[in-house]
Amino acid sequence: MWPRSERGAGVNATTINPLDIATAEQHPDGLLRPVPFRGYMLLCGTRSIEVWSNSGNPEGFPFSWSHTIPSGLLSQHAIAGGTDEFAEILLWVSDDKTVRRLDGYEPTVVSPSWLNRRLSALQNQHTLEACVYTSAGHKFWQLSCDEWSVAFDVTTGKWSERNSYLQKRSRITQAFPIGDAFPNVTKWLCGDMLSEKLQEITADALREDGQPLVWMMESGEVKNFPNSIQVARADFDFVPGVGIATGDDPIQTDPSVEISWSNDGGLKWSRPLIRKLGRQQIAQHPPYVLNTGLSGPRGRRWRITISDPVDVMFFGADQKADVRAT
Structure with a gap:
């Protein structure tokens, strides 16, 4: 009423x-x-x-x-978007523990099953907080609670984790645009859960208020069921030469990637092997690892992690049973 x-x-x-x-x-x-x-x-x-x-x-x-x-x-702050600055796109957490987007009058489900399970397991739904922002031409809808943060790239339709360094959730809270009237928005600002500062969200930032922005990707399971695979070689196709000659040494001048693997579906991971991404404008062979043993009964999963403050572009990976194969 x-x-x-x-x-x-x-x-x-x-x-x-x-x-x-x-x-x-x-x-x-x-x-x-x-x-x-x-x-x-x-x-x-x-x-x-x-x-x-x-x-x-x-x-x-x-x-x-x-x-x-x-x-x-589902809860008071679990809805965001709908403004001119966000192309009139509105998303929210529904009462059925799914994330939905308003398409006309149709509430279309956009959340994957793993996120629906997280929402169903949430102990306190009132801690949910949604916000929106744009960066490098991509529009993001971010959802956080006390235990985790995820981001939906509306431009690509992909979901990803968005936790800050050594934190359970993202430091970003309550993002908003500033600048002249739409469409001349010049910046997106946000609150910072840790420092209580006002921060700018920009693709030019390679750190988060001095802390690393960790980039991590995990593969699905590479299987040859019911047989194990002798993993003789694995190649990871990154854009080479992404070092910054005038940057901090060595994390920007000679950046690295950590490569690890799991044979039990991701319960335990190997000690990471460190490979170089390449100094500025120096073309080199993409990072690879050799002779990493047999895969397990659930196949082989790979994890690649980069914490060095450089731009990264990844195209894919290839796993071979013969080290001589190229």
Whole structure:
């Protein structure tokens, strides 16, 4: 139920007409928060989201019910987007523990099964916090809680982890754009959970307030079921020569990648082997490892990790049973 000012007194009046109210039209689920979206007002409840429009009613509540979206909001801060600066893209955590995007009036599920399981296992749903930002032409919707952070690249449709160095979750909180009116947004700023500073989100930042931004990727299982594989060689195709000649030595001048593997589906990992990515503009053979033994009954998984502050581009990897194969 939502009261409004007495029409005769004006929108900024302090007097309230007790008859100027509106109620939920389909589910009496209460109101968690209102969200403006494409000229409408989305009234988000725990079981549904109602779309209301300003129809200029001469009496009573000034907005009129238009449509009901059959998806609720899990917690008050688990919704973000919908503004001009974010191309009017709105995503939220639904009451069924999935992440959904509003396509017209259709709440389309965009979360993968592993994220749905995390949301289902969450002990305190009220710690969920969503925010949006753009970087290097990509639009990101980020979801955090006390235990983890994930980011959805709306541009590519891919999900990734977004934890900060030695932290369970991302330091980013409450991102917002600054600059002239849309589309001339010049910067995206955010709060910092650790330093309590105001930070800028930019692709030019290779560290996070002085701390490493760790890049890590894990492969699926490479199998030859039911047989084990003699892993004689594995090649990892990175863009070479990404060192920065004028950067910090050696983490920028001669950057490295750590390569490790698991034979039990990711429960235990080998000690990482360090390989070079190449000094600035020096072309070299892509990083590789030799004679890493037999894969396990669940195949072989690979993990590559880079903490050095350089730009990285990865194309793929290849695993061979014969060291002579190229």
